[in-house]
Amino acid sequence: MASNMFLYWGTGSVPCWKAMIALEEKGFGGYPNQLISFDNEENKADYVTKLNPRGQVPAFKDGDIVVNESWAICDYLERRYGNQGTQLIPSDIKEQANVLQRMYEIFNVENTVLKELAYYYMFDTTDENRDETVLKERYEMGRTELLIWEGYMQKMGSGAFIASKTFSMADVYFFPYLAFFVRLGLNLSKFPALSEYYNRVKDRASVKASWPPHWLKEPSKNNFMSHV
Amino acid sequence: MASNMFLYWGTGSVPCWKAMIALEEKGFGGYPNQLISFDNEENKADYVTKLNPRGQVPAFKDGDIVVNESWAICDYLERRYGNQGTQLIPSDIKEQANVLQRMYEIFNVENTVLKELAYYYMFDTTDENRDETVLKERYEMGRTELLIWEGYMQKMGSGAFIASKTFSMADVYFFPYLAFFVRLGLNLSKFPALSEYYNRVKDRASVKASWPPHWLKEPSKNNFMSHV
Numbered sequence: 001m002a003s004n005m006f007l008y009w010g011t012g013s014v015p016c017w018k019a020m021i022a023l024e025e026k027g028f029g030g031y032p033n034q035l036i037s038f039d040n041e042e043n044k045a046d047y048v049t050k051l052n053p054r055g056q057v058p059a060f061k062d063g064d065i066v067v068n069e070s071w072a073i074c075d076y077l078e079r080r081y082g083n084q085g086t087q088l089i090p091s092d093i094k095e096q097a098n099v100l101q102r103m104y105e106i107f108n109v110e111n112t113v114l115k116e117l118a119y120y121y122m123f124d125t126t127d128e129n130r131d132e133t134v135l136k137e138r139y140e141m142g143r144t145e146l147l148i149w150e151g152y153m154q155k156m157g158s159g160a161f162i163a164s165k166t167f168s169m170a171d172v173y174f175f176p177y178l179a180f181f182v183r184l185g186l187n188l189s190k191f192p193a194l195s196e197y198y199n200r201v202k203d204r205a206s207v208k209a210s211w212p213p214h215w216l217k218e219p220s221k222n223n224f225m226s227h228v
Numbered sequence: 229m230a231s232n233m234f235l236y237w238g239t240g241s242v243p244c245w246k247a248m249i250a251l252e253e254k255g256f257g258g259y260p261n262q263l264i265s266f267d268n269e270e271n272k273a274d275y276v277t278k279l280n281p282r283g284q285v286p287a288f289k290d291g292d293i294v295v296n297e298s299w300a301i302c303d304y305l306e307r308r309y310g311n312q313g314t315q316l317i318p319s320d321i322k323e324q325a326n327v328l329q330r331m332y333e334i335f336n337v338e339n340t341v342l343k344e345l346a347y348y349y350m351f352d353t354t355d356e357n358r359d360e361t362v363l364k365e366r367y368e369m370g371r372t373e374l375l376i377w378e379g380y381m382q383k384m385g386s387g388a389f390i391a392s393k394t395f396s397m398a399d400v401y402f403f404p405y406l407a408f409f410v411r412l413g414l415n416l417s418k419f420p421a422l423s424e425y426y427n428r429v430k431d432r433a434s435v436k437a438s439w440p441p442h443w444l445k446e447p448s449k450n451n452f453m454s455h456v
Contacts, residue, residue: 053376054336065325069332076328080321093308097293100304104297108282148281 002028008048008059010038012212014114015070017176019058022074024206025172027085035213074172086206088169095164102152102163102170109149109177113142113228118184122224142228146181146191149174153193162197167204175201183215185223230256236276236287238266240440242342243298245404247286250302252434253400255313263441302400314434316397323392330380330391330398337377337405341370341456346412350452370456374409374419377402381421390425395432403429411443413451 005028009016023031036042036057044055052059052068060066060073067076078088090096117138121130153162163170178198182188188195201207233256237244251259264270264285272283280287280296288294288301295304306316318324345366349358381390391398406426410416416423429435 065322067325067329069329069335071332071335072325072328075332076325079317079324079328089307094293096307097295097300097304100300100307101295101297104299104303107297107299 002031004063005031006051006061007031007033008036008043008051008057009033010036010043010057011214012180013038013057014176014180016058017179017210017212018070018172019060019073020210021172021175021206022077022088022169024209025086025088025167026077026081028077029206029209071173074169078169086167088167088172090164090166090168099163099168099170103173106170106173106177108145109174112145113181114177117142117228118181118225122222139227142225143190146186146194146228149178150191150194153197156193158193158196161201167201171201175207181225181228183220185220185226186228187226190228230259232291233259234279234289235259235261236264236271236279236285237261238264238271238285239442240408241266241285242404242408244286245407245438245440246298246400247288247301248438249400249403249434250305250316250397252437253314253316253395254305254309256305257434257437299401302397306397314395316395316400318392318394318396327391327396327398331401334398334401334405336373337402340373341409342405345370345456346409346453350450367455370453371418374414374422374456377406378419378422381425386421386424389429395429399429403435409453409456411448413448413454414456415454418456 002023005023007019007023009020023029036045036048042048043057043059048057048059049055051061051066054068056068058070058073059068062076062080065076067073074088082089090099121135121138149162153160156162156164161167161171162174175198178186178194179202182198188198202211233251235247235251237248251257264273264276270276271285276285276287277283279289279294282296284296286298286301287296290304290308293304295301302316310317318327349363349366377390381388384390384392389395389399390402403426406414406422407430410426416426430439
């Protein structure tokens, strides 16, 4: 029951958003929760570390069961509450295999686009220490990776989702990355199938209900993804 | 059926080993396979990219179903062949939640110990470019991370596994990292519960059958993990 659940989360965190979309899709909208501030390091506060000794969010409990890693929360919710809300892992074996493949293939997006480009080379590197040649390579790597997903979406066809005809766990995992890149300036006109997908999924009830609140209030200070 | 399966794999690859332990545990020992050479870049050969356009291994098919990412292969095998061989995701809700939590918590081992320390700072950094202070920090981070797992194992108790009383998917995911660190010189006497675990699991049939063949033939050229 949602009333036995509790989630600590941070706004704009891709892992938190994944867990929150899954909670909405499984019909737990309105679950008790607390937004914590990364700026004030509230993720290291006692009440968070009591649930997650690593001091990371999402930190989640369902009654006396504690699950913290975002992937584990999503996996747990679908396994325990499979018959409730949206079925996020299809029953059909072929469709299921494709969803599983895309769910974990998202590591490539995480490593190439989010980490190597956005985090390590933009957020964590000062302007003086940024080499134009390396930067171009990372933009190119990011573009190559996103074009792979553009290809998947083109193959799925208009009206479908990233890995199956219906909304699945692969969308729960993929959409928050895509939306983050759009916020950082990604020009979706270069990715027409992803553009159609983005504009459709952003209006989905579970996604709207969990949209990072500070994104609604203030634009991003960064738009470097426009070079991808 | 194992005879419809095919796996391309590389020796000493943690992701490949995970998939191979899962295949053995599910009772598919003897599945058709081909060892590819990373040195000869055989992972970029046509016959691999036909299955996995990314040119990465493991690349796996089961009849006409293709699944490539190691996590996806393990997840697929357990979902499709749940009633066969070892049950890798426990049915009991509490035990299941703990297994899921540890399965994905392994990202911390991957990021902190394997990537930040071993890959980025040892294999990919030349001796001249290595800063002693940073190196000490990374050893310390690696030690802190492995002590978390030492704590989990101590709590599970002697004879148990990393996340449950019986061997689970969390062991399939965790053991190859631990064995790789031991090969790179990790001194297990600093981690007594993990030491007992390592010595027991290394003799498990699925693990022995899939042990990286080149590890048996030649010792590692590196032992930097002894500083952790």
